[in-house]
Amino acid sequence: MNAAIIGASGYTGLELIKILINHPKFNISYIANSTGNINVQELHPSLKGLLDMPVEVANPKEVGKVADIAFLALPHKTSMSFAKELLKEGVKVVDLSADYRLELETYEKHYCEHEDKQNINDAVYGLPEYYKEKLKEAILVANPGCYPTASLLALLPFIDYIDENSPIFIDAKSGVTGAGKKLNEITQFGHINENTHAYNPFKHRHMPEIQEKIKLLKQKEFSVNFVPHLIPVTRGMLVSVYATLKNEVDVNDILAQTYKNSEFVRVRDNAVDIKSTAGTNFCDIFVARNGKALFINSSIDNLLRGASSQAVVNANIMCGFEEGEGIPKIAYAP
Ligand SMILES: NC(=O)C1=CN([C@@H]2O[C@H](COP(=O)(O)OP(=O)(O)OC[C@H]3O[C@@H](n4cnc5c(N)ncnc54)[C@H](OP(=O)(O)O)[C@@H]3O)[C@@H](O)[C@H]2O)C=CC1
Numbered sequence: 001m002n003a004a005i006i007g008a009s010g011y012t013g014l015e016l017i018k019i020l021i022n023h024p025k026f027n028i029s030y031i032a033n034s035t036g037n038i039n040v041q042e043l044h045p046s047l048k049g050l051l052d053m054p055v056e057v058a059n060p061k062e063v064g065k066v067a068d069i070a071f072l073a074l075p076h077k078t079s080m081s082f083a084k085e086l087l088k089e090g091v092k093v094v095d096l097s098a099d100y101r102l103e104l105e106t107y108e109k110h111y112c113e114h115e116d117k118q119n120i121n122d123a124v125y126g127l128p129e130y131y132k133e134k135l136k137e138a139i140l141v142a143n144p145g146c147y148p149t150a151s152l153l154a155l156l157p158f159i160d161y162i163d164e165n166s167p168i169f170i171d172a173k174s175g176v177t178g179a180g181k182k183l184n185e186i187t188q189f190g191h192i193n194e195n196t197h198a199y200n201p202f203k204h205r206h207m208p209e210i211q212e213k214i215k216l217l218k219q220k221e222f223s224v225n226f227v228p229h230l231i232p233v234t235r236g237m238l239v240s241v242y243a244t245l246k247n248e249v250d251v252n253d254i255l256a257q258t259y260k261n262s263e264f265v266r267v268r269d270n271a272v273d274i275k276s277t278a279g280t281n282f283c284d285i286f287v288a289r290n291g292k293a294l295f296i297n298s299s300i301d302n303l304l305r306g307a308s309s310q311a312v313v314n315a316n317i318m319c320g321f322e323e324g325e326g327i328p329k330i331a332y333a334p
């Protein structure tokens, strides 16, 4: 199966290249960014001796000639114009941006006017643990946000048991690659080294994504209070959810039962850490209860489970391959 990577010069684009170089079923047939005219080894010196091919100026018509599936590692608001054209060319699409994640009205409220109203309703949300059957038939997949991936995998098993009258708090922490490669004041070394802080408390665009998916999957309207933080690490994401239970239920059993058949969710006996999932597609989850007070703790690699490896898992399912084929499992620890 021939695969194109558009946005290959970015952080998630590089992760896609690294996964697909070793993938047994996908062959990288096209890579592009906005400028082209460079070999991939010059663009990413870490690939020297591993992949030798030109980087093109992204062009959906050209993709249609050489690829069956395309991964869009492009900024929000840029992806949709590419996805629309690629679908016309008969190319399946996995979009890593937010452009197809939300219902139209929610998207337009938090991002901008949508340019592809024809396809947005048919996109399947690419959280494999909850959408696997739909993913098998999908031609357009909206890869979830990194914060929503870690938050939803932690929270969804407990939604039926949480007291709807008490607030849910999600405290989330991300490494700086979560912001992409573009220059950004708060990810500069002088600012974030030996520093940490919250940003956009209760106002981050991932809060509506989390709320909308809880509503669609569980038919419950929860007010979710989401606070992201930036931490001085390259990659990794740690989520701590605080909520109140209706009753003193066996939370360990609920978690274990929910994910007993999930290849990429590991239920842990102790609080989780980011090194144990860095470099992998795993989401590690731990849960604890104090009376009715609930603590759920999850960890992912923002660039992999939060973006590129989850995108390849989705592509595997879309193309009828085994979910775990070619997916990284060995963590970078120590
Ligand atoms: N970083 C992360 O942890 C996560 C990222 N995502 C999402 O994935 C997407 C990619 O993120 P990330 O890799 O971090 O972003 P980067 O900023 O690192 O990379 C963006 C890429 O898009 C390319 N690009 C931008 N505009 C165009 C255009 N008009 N035509 C062709 N190529 C273009 C850039 O190419 P050029 O070099 O030519 O500018 C670059 O290759 C974003 O939507 C992001 O929100 C999702 C989850 C996690």
Ligand SMILES: CC(=O)N[C@@H](CCC(=O)OP(=O)(O)O)C(=O)O
Pocket: 096, 097, 098, 144, 145, 146, 147, 174, 175, 176, 177, 178, 179, 180, 228, 230
């Ligand atoms: C640390 C940091 O800046 N993180 C990004 C979120 C990650 C991202 O790229 O957003 P999507 O997952 O929606 O694609 C942010 O807060 O905007």
